[in-house]
Amino acid sequence: MQKYRKPEQVFVLKYNNGFIDTIGNTPLIRLTGVSEETGCEILGKAEFLNPGGSVKDRAARFIVLEAEASGELEPGGTVVEGTAGNTGIGLAHVCNAREYRCVIVIPETQSPEKLDLLRALGAEVRTVPAVPYKNPENFQKIAGRLAAEMDNTIWANQFDNPANQEAHLATTGPEIWRDTDGNIDAFVSTAGTGGTIAGTSVFLKSKKREVLTVLADPTGTATWNYVKHGEAKMVGDGSIAEGIGNSRITDNFAKAEVDDAEMIPDQECVDMVYRLLHEEGLFLGGSSGINVAAAVRVAKRLGPGHTIVTLLCDSGARYQSRLFNREWLAGKGLDQPERS
Numbered sequence: 287m288q289k290y291r292k293p294e295q296v297f298v299l300k301y302n303n304g305f306i307d308t309i310g311n312t313p314l315i316r317l318t319g320v321s322e323e324t325g326c327e328i329l330g331k332a333e334f335l336n337p338g339g340s341v342k343d344r345a346a347r348f349i350v351l352e353a354e355a356s357g358e359l360e361p362g363g364t365v366v367e368g369t370a371g372n373t374g375i376g377l378a379h380v381c382n383a384r385e386y387r388c389v390i391v392i393p394e395t396q397s398p399e400k401l402d403l404l405r406a407l408g409a410e411v412r413t414v415p416a417v418p419y420k421n422p423e424n425f426q427k428i429a430g431r432l433a434a435e436m437d438n439t440i441w442a443n444q445f446d447n448p449a450n451q452e453a454h455l456a457t458t459g460p461e462i463w464r465d466t467d468g469n470i471d472a473f474v475s476t477a478g479t480g481g482t483i484a485g486t487s488v489f490l491k492s493k494k495r496e497v498l499t500v501l502a503d504p505t506g507t508a509t510w511n512y513v514k515h516g517e518a519k520m521v522g523d524g525s526i527a528e529g530i531g532n533s534r535i536t537d538n539f540a541k542a543e544v545d546d547a548e549m550i551p552d553q554e555c556v557d558m559v560y561r562l563l564h565e566e567g568l569f570l571g572g573s574s575g576i577n578v579a580a581a582v583r584v585a586k587r588l589g590p591g592h593t594i595v596t597l598l599c600d601s602g603a604r605y606q607s608r609l610f611n612r613e614w615l616a617g618k619g620l621d622q623p624e625r626s
């Protein structure tokens with residue numbers, strides 16, 4: 287037998303041009319445990335590997351760069367946004383890279399990790415009480431009024447700004463299609479603003495109409511009922527999930543081409559988050575748990591031999607004091623799963 291010889295390694299210098307160009311092109315990860323359980327290939331797109339740590343980096347980039355291109359945002363300007371956290375974090379990073387001031391209006395119910403990170407990134411953080419969208423003191427509406435009062439300022443308006451949906455139409459969808467070689471049977475995604483599921487679903491269905499697109503929702507939303515029954519009606523109790531689920535149909539979500547929806551209760555979400563940690567070594571947030579739990583339901587419905595892609599939205603580090611805190615979970619009536 288010929289002795290093994292290590293092949294010569296050839297290194298080619300490649301680099302990205304700063305933070306902006308590092309966003310996107312995240313890999314697909316085969317989730318071994320749930321894939322073997324269902325007989326399907328369940329692939330998670332590792333959005334937590336974006337430089338700002340979440341899928342929301344994509345929308346932040348498109349929103350700011352399109353405002354620049356249109357002349358709406360000029361050098362030295364300010365970006366204001368009402369956000370549950372991740373879009374604000376992405377915007378803070380992009381604003382630093384482009385030398386803009388960033389002002390974030392955020393519900394006081396969001397995790398302390400997100401608030402601390404926003405402040406560390408240099409954003410001006412204004413916490414406000416969490417109230418329904420119809421209330422004029424809702425964080426989104428406060429952000430809009432605040433931006434209108436300032437010079438050389440844009441309101442990012444992620445929920446209704448078409449640049450959000452365009453980010454995923456131009457990047458997330460094409461990346462999934464490329465990396466699966468078009469061998470995809472279903473795409474599963476949560477929705478907060480609706481931009482991710484809208485842009486990705488529209489692109490995938492433009493390439494292969496048969497791709498099943500499924501909304502993964504926490505309890506206590508209007509979007510699940512909208513997909514299932516055509517009416518934006520709140521269903522179920524609230525959820526511990528942050529930044530996903532909605533009480534209205536945003537302009538971005540209205541563009542989505544969604545075939546079906548799964549509603550995932552909190553305990554099923556928590557169980558999946560810990561399963562991903564213990565089986566896959568992936569430390570992820572609640573939206574990822576909801577996505578993968580819904581992907582498993584879809585895989586079982588379709589049967590073995592199918593390929594389902596979902597998103598691993600952000601790291602568990604942003605929820606460490608809550609989702610990974612036994613006492614906090616118990617206070618919500620939830621069990622912390624043990625390693626088997």
